[in-house]
Amino acid sequence: MGEAHAYATAIMNRGRTPMEPVDFVPNWADGPRKSKLYRGTDTTPLPDGDYPAHASLQRALDPADTPPDAADPFDLDALGGMLRDSYGVTGRRLGVQANTDLPALPHYRMATWSRGSAAGGGLYPVSVYWVSGASGPLTPGVHHYATSRHSLQRLLTGDVSGRVREALGERAPGPETDQYLVLGVKYWQNAFKYNSFTFHVVSMDVGALLATWRLWARARGMEIEPALWFDEHRLTDLLGVGAEEEGVFAVVPLRWRRDAHRPSAPTATGGTVAVTASDSERSRTVHRFEDVTTMQRVTAGRAADRPAPQDLTAALPLPPDAAGPRVALPEPAPLTADVRSALRSRRSSFGRFDAQQPMTAAELAATLRAAHLGAELGGDTATEPGGPGLTGLYVFVNHVTGIAPGAYRYDPYDPEGPALRGVVDRAGGPFLQRNYFLANYNLEQAGAVLVPVARTHAVLDAVGDRGYRLTNALIGATAQATYTAGSALGLGCGVALGFDNISYAEELGLDARGESALLIMMVGRERPRPADFRYDLA
Ligand SMILES: Cc1cc2nc3c(=O)[nH]c(=O)nc-3n(C[C@H](O)[C@H](O)[C@H](O)COP(=O)(O)O)c2cc1C
Missing domain, CATH: 3.40.109.10 (NADH Oxidase)
Structure with a gap:
């Protein structure tokens, strides 16, 4: 190997x-x-x-x-x-959150x-x-x-x-x-x-x-x-x-x-x-x-190894399993905020999720759409125009109005409109928390947890070892798009690598599809008026 x-x-x-x-x-x-x-x-x-x-x-x-x-x-x-x-x-970040380095917050030398x-x-x-x-x-x-x-x-x-x-x-x-x-x-x-x-x-x-x-x-x-x-x-x-x-x-x-x-x-x-x-x-x-x-x-x-879009075709994710029950998604909530403003208010939620008020299905649809469309970088990373990209998307729905808790595969290409396909028919909260390594999030309180996947090994086979940088760059891209969408929607957001990838593969049946769960991306409502101190520099 x-x-x-x-x-x-x-x-x-x-x-x-x-x-x-x-x-x-x-x-x-x-x-x-x-x-x-x-x-x-x-x-x-x-x-x-x-x-x-x-x-x-x-x-x-x-x-x-x-x-x-x-x-x-x-x-x-x-x-x-x-x-x-x-x-x-x-x-300067001065909000009270659940990271273990919170005591450093007031110290200028350790400022975030x-x-x-x-x-x-x-x-x-x-x-x-x-x-x-x-x-x-x-x-x-x-x-x-x-x-x-x-x-x-x-x-x-x-x-x-x-x-x-x-x-x-x-x-x-x-x-x-x-x-x-x-x-x-x-x-x-x-x-x-x-x-x-x-x-x-x-x-x-x-x-x-x-x-x-x-x-x-x-x-x-x-x-x-x-x-x-x-x-x-x-x-x-x-x-x-x-x-x-x-x-x-x-x-x-x-x-x-x-x-x-x-x-x-x-x-x-x-x-x-x-x-x-x-x-x-x-x-x-x-x-x-x-x-x-x-x-x-x-x-x-x-430079001589630069792939052409068709070279990546063999590494595309498989389409969602049509056997899973289809759940239609509503029209996505509009993302009208300008990108600069959305970036200025972007931050990680770090333990501030609160599910007392669920997310709406339109907010979930907008977040999934942003994560999907944002999982691309153009240039020489591009797959064939008009076709799918190199990543796929699952979502654990925890607290979304009108959508039953469970794990789903997002299908942006469903001919009847973007939809979810059921994968696991039970609430994911205990699974998500058990398989998270850190103590700074209660994942169950997030409205939804998005899981981008890619066929990393197939990408490496298709374009060589530099494909590792390509796959991960696309995962970083979807993370940033999700954060920015969360900010534009006024939702909390946080992404994390600190989870047990193997458990996710088992839970979502990824191995048979050659997919790896590469990141978790939480979105949802936060506790109202969390403690913060405004310290803007730009
Ligand atoms: C690739 C990547 C991996 C990350 N992994 C984690 C993680 O495992 N746990 C976590 O709490 N935050 C994680 N984060 C969030 C960062 O910690 C966060 O973006 C950074 O501390 C800056 O804070 P901010 O997002 O509030 O600006 C990750 C972010 C990225 C881009």
């Missing part, structure tokens, strides 16, 4: 057979910084940009059929706005800052670089997005956009451009806490960030088409990062507004110039974990 297959199996079984190093205990006092620190670099503050009120989540999920080359271009305002609303710090994107463990390990060529508004170069200061730090001066274009190779998605966002993951920023589990988590975090960008942009007629396949070593070389310390997970080519004063010049290709500035590591001891290093090595990208 290949190493990515073996890692996928070990991750699914980890609730029963712990992964090495079993005795690992995080050294909290010697943890890394919450984001990279490049000392002595030139810094450019970023604008927050405006965001149109009509750019609703509804539009983001179902954008007008604009040809990609007619999408509105980015400028510095839009780039600043998108970064602020995704990974930029927007405030809010961001539009969710991230496993709140660790936000993605480093965002902007490689900007001559058509951009700043001196061309490689810039790092400093999340806490909402500013750009210039790491390299000179137009190296041609190097990114070379790394992307032929058939790369997105527009012809000299402006690229490059997403790296510094493993230690997550591994100091999650060790071998890190690769699984961060590959979802990347998807959550890309989904935030895609929702944010598409709602207002812009486009985000990420590439997950490129010659990764060329980009780690350019960024001056060690390939074992940092993986490059995605490149997003940006259509850029042409400025009459700055004509785009052909850029140099080839060359060996690289970033020499380096991140100042806070931890005195940095550990490497064999599973993470192995997964980085075997999933490292090559």
